[in-house]
Amino acid sequence: MHSIEQYRNAFITYLxxxxxxxxxxxLYAPITYILELGGKRLRPVLVLMATEVFGTDYKKAMDAAxxxxxxxxxxxxxxxxxxxxxxxxxxxxxxxxxDINTGILSGDAMLINAYQLFENYEGETFRDLAKLFSKTxxxxxxxxxxxxxxxxxxxxxxxxxxxxxxxxxxxxxxxxLKMGGIVAKASIDDQNSIYEFGRNLGIAFQLQDDYLxxxxxxxxxxxxxxxxxxxxKKTFLYLKxxxxxxxxxxxxxxxxxxxxxNDPSDKIKTIKTIFKTSGAAELTxxxxxxxxxxxxxVLDGLQLADDKKVLLxxxxxxxxxxxx
Numbered sequence: 118m119h120s121i122e123q124y125r126n127a128f129i130t131y132l133x134x135x136x137x138x139x140x141x142x143x144l145y146a147p148i149t150y151i152l153e154l155g156g157k158r159l160r161p162v163l164v165l166m167a168t169e170v171f172g173t174d175y176k177k178a179m180d181a182a183x184x185x186x187x188x189x190x191x192x193x194x195x196x197x198x199x200x201x202x203x204x205x206x207x208x209x210x211x212x213x214x215x216d217i218n219t220g221i222l223s224g225d226a227m228l229i230n231a232y233q234l235f236e237n238y239e240g241e242t243f244r245d246l247a248k249l250f251s252k253t254x255x256x257x258x259x260x261x262x263x264x265x266x267x268x269x270x271x272x273x274x275x276x277x278x279x280x281x282x283x284x285x286x287x288x289x290x291x292x293x294l295k296m297g298g299i300v301a302k303a304s305i306d307d308q309n310s311i312y313e314f315g316r317n318l319g320i321a322f323q324l325q326d327d328y329l330x331x332x333x334x335x336x337x338x339x340x341x342x343x344x345x346x347x348x349x350k351k352t353f354l355y356l357k358x359x360x361x362x363x364x365x366x367x368x369x370x371x372x373x374x375x376x377x378x379n380d381p382s383d384k385i386k387t388i389k390t391i392f393k394t395s396g397a398a399e400l401t402x403x404x405x406x407x408x409x410x411x412x413x414x415v416l417d418g419l420q421l422a423d424d425k426k427v428l429l430x431x432x433x434x435x436x437x438x439x440x441x
Contacts, residue, residue: 346389
């Protein structure tokens with residue numbers, strides 16, 4: 118087994134070898150730009166790691182890893198347009214640097230490129246990868262639609278929210294791990310177990326992302342802190358504050374989430390205070406730990422050597438401690 122950093126470096130080298138700006142430049146330059154912005158490379162690392170966990174050379178999974186990274190970045194380009202987000206990884210978003218039409222078209226091309234990468238696999242491996250990818254891509258779209266719908270709803274439940282982040286974020290993390298299992302020709306039971314490990318880890322990851330959106334350091338987070346508050350997103354923090362806050366806090370929260378002031382700084386400051394004093398911030402952190410532990414419980418049940426479990430566990434623990 119290799120270290121997480123070794124997988125990441127190997128993937129970045131492969132990504133760079135496959136990334137080029139060809140004609141028409143206004144279609145491909147934004148693709149190169151978003152792929153070179155960096156990021157955690159979480160999902161491709163999971164593909165490579167899972168492949169080797171199940172006894173196969175991780176290099177055989179490079180195209181599957183690249184496909185999932187290209188798809189992930191495609192979804193970010195379009196999400197940023199929908200959210201009117203100015204920053205991604207500390208840099209201008211694609212639609213800000215170019216324009217909305219370019220962002221839409223370049224994103225579409227990235228989705229097609231992701232599918233093309235599966236053509237480098239044959240037979241059952243190609244079929245299983247493409248089938249999982251199609252299912253996952255559609256679920257991500259469903260999750261994004263739930264997210265949009267929730268912005269104008271005042272009756273979002275905790276269960277609905279968790280379903281939304283499962284589809285929008287967790288299924289892609291889960292699929293990354295299962296893709297490694299598919300490339301390695303692991304048993305169906307093992308593929309399904311590693312998927313479940315990733316699903317729980319992905320939910321914890323998104324809850325942590327929501328928390329950092331409110332309380333992260335702008336210097337390290339890479340996105341606009343308070344972006345979810347500006348967009349009136351009904352995050353876990355919001356739902357818990359609404360559930361646990363005083364009647365005054367509940368009214369203030371509801372009132373603030375019904376407006377979009379030109380200068381949102383006071384709104385962000387007030388809502389963050391409510392998140393803390395209502396106990397919502399602490400409850401969100403507890404939920405992150407709970408889902409991470411669910412993932413570890415699945416991991417403990419996998420028939421893998423201890424050193425392989427240690428690496429997967431370390432990955433999950435690093436996600437809990439992240440600041441970006």
